[in-house]
Amino acid sequence: MADHGFDLLISARWMIPVENDGEILEDYSVAINSGKIISLLNPTEAAAVNAKKRVRLDHHVLMPGLVNLHGHSAMTLLRGLADDKALMDWLQNHIWPAEAAHVADDFVFDGALLAMAEMIRGGTTTINDMYFYHGAMARAGLASGMRTFVGATVLEFPTNYAQNADGYLSRALEERREFLGEELVTFTLAPHAPYTVSDDTFRKVVTLAEQEDMLIHCHIHETAGEVEDARREQHQRPLARLKALGLLSPRLIAAHMVHLDKDEIELAARHGVSVAHNPTSNMKLASGIAPVPALLAAGVNVGIGTDGAASNNKLDMLAELRQAALLAKVGTLDPTAVPAATALKMATLGGARALGIGDKAGSIRAGKDADLIAIDLAEVETSPMFDPISHVVYAAGREQVSHVWVKGRPLMQERALTTLDSSALLENAARWRERILGKGKTA
Ligand SMILES: CSC[C@H]1O[C@@H](n2cnc3c(O)ncnc32)[C@H](O)[C@@H]1O
Numbered sequence: 001m002a003d004h005g006f007d008l009l010i011s012a013r014w015m016i017p018v019e020n021d022g023e024i025l026e027d028y029s030v031a032i033n034s035g036k037i038i039s040l041l042n043p044t045e046a047a048a049v050n051a052k053k054r055v056r057l058d059h060h061v062l063m064p065g066l067v068n069l070h071g072h073s074a075m076t077l078l079r080g081l082a083d084d085k086a087l088m089d090w091l092q093n094h095i096w097p098a099e100a101a102h103v104a105d106d107f108v109f110d111g112a113l114l115a116m117a118e119m120i121r122g123g124t125t126t127i128n129d130m131y132f133y134h135g136a137m138a139r140a141g142l143a144s145g146m147r148t149f150v151g152a153t154v155l156e157f158p159t160n161y162a163q164n165a166d167g168y169l170s171r172a173l174e175e176r177r178e179f180l181g182e183e184l185v186t187f188t189l190a191p192h193a194p195y196t197v198s199d200d201t202f203r204k205v206v207t208l209a210e211q212e213d214m215l216i217h218c219h220i221h222e223t224a225g226e227v228e229d230a231r232r233e234q235h236q237r238p239l240a241r242l243k244a245l246g247l248l249s250p251r252l253i254a255a256h257m258v259h260l261d262k263d264e265i266e267l268a269a270r271h272g273v274s275v276a277h278n279p280t281s282n283m284k285l286a287s288g289i290a291p292v293p294a295l296l297a298a299g300v301n302v303g304i305g306t307d308g309a310a311s312n313n314k315l316d317m318l319a320e321l322r323q324a325a326l327l328a329k330v331g332t333l334d335p336t337a338v339p340a341a342t343a344l345k346m347a348t349l350g351g352a353r354a355l356g357i358g359d360k361a362g363s364i365r366a367g368k369d370a371d372l373i374a375i376d377l378a379e380v381e382t383s384p385m386f387d388p389i390s391h392v393v394y395a396a397g398r399e400q401v402s403h404v405w406v407k408g409r410p411l412m413q414e415r416a417l418t419t420l421d422s423s424a425l426l427e428n429a430a431r432w433r434e435r436i437l438g439k440g441k442t443a
């Protein structure tokens, strides 16, 4: 083989490329130039090439970075403030008052950096977020080096960020301008939910998304109450209303989608809607069990998200994909529902496809960006080793994630963060604790 010379050569005991279910490469290397995967090399080929830097991972599995398809990063600063509540009580009586008291540019920047440190330590390389103060979120993304999708929230009611739907949209588009040239930062439009956004605003969002070629990210059919209220007040279920408004398309990432009938699953499939499945948040807020096996069977693309740290309360994608595999079995009483390889694919390639970056991330393949993670499997918790996919999904903990790269740039090496300063983040979090307690806990 010709000796091209590579920027980086990562050799691992096991590799899970993800595209072909169950495929595992043993003792393979990934050759990387300018942040891109150039080729996968067997041991003989790897020994014959030059590389400026070599990383040997002798008892690790190398796999694509995890894609967190639904989160509210800055909500790390509200973690543990209101547990054990149902969604509407949690939102209306606890979270929205706390947000009204504290959310501002510095809250979002500090909270997002804290979230990103946690996510990187757990092997997440991409976050699809929705919150307020989008410039702050985008700056946090650039500082951390994560691939960051910044959801420009749209609501009808006033918050610290804007007064009305037009205000949210115009402020978000203004903040977006500064980051248009940034490859790792992408703005999306994030109408909060069918129960907080009017028909008129949804129509504007669809028009704008088409004009600006943007994704749409929205909470949909999260609780039975949401569906029931809409049926009673608007005489149709939210998804039917969104269809009539033109929202259903491959641009749409529908977060939650817990309460769906058969026709709605078909509708989502027909329109190419992607679903962000949030198993832990759905369990903690007692929202229900999303019909993931039925969505997958209908051909819907499903990714996995953590939701915010105030409703999870971890931003731990390894835990989340384990929950996705387990909850599907509980929901169907079928142990074959969402097998390990399927859960892993949802948490990587499923998320990347939903975000329109399936050609760039979500699997290990020549031509894709090197968004990669390594997990050290030589630990008590993952010994003995029979099947790396089984161990990653069912046994490994996030503490075993050793290395994280985005576009070939290391964000964590041997568990040391390279872009973020953990002690500064801890000091900041402690300061926010004082500020939040100083103004009273929650309403
Ligand atoms: C559009 S982000 C802003 C808004 O959404 C709130 N939020 C966080 N988690 C959820 C959820 O699971 N369902 C509905 N709304 C949620 C967040 O607190 C912000 O106010």
Ligand SMILES: [Zn+2]
Pocket (backbone or CB within 6 Å): 070, 071, 072, 219, 255, 307, 308
């Ligand atoms: Zn959410």
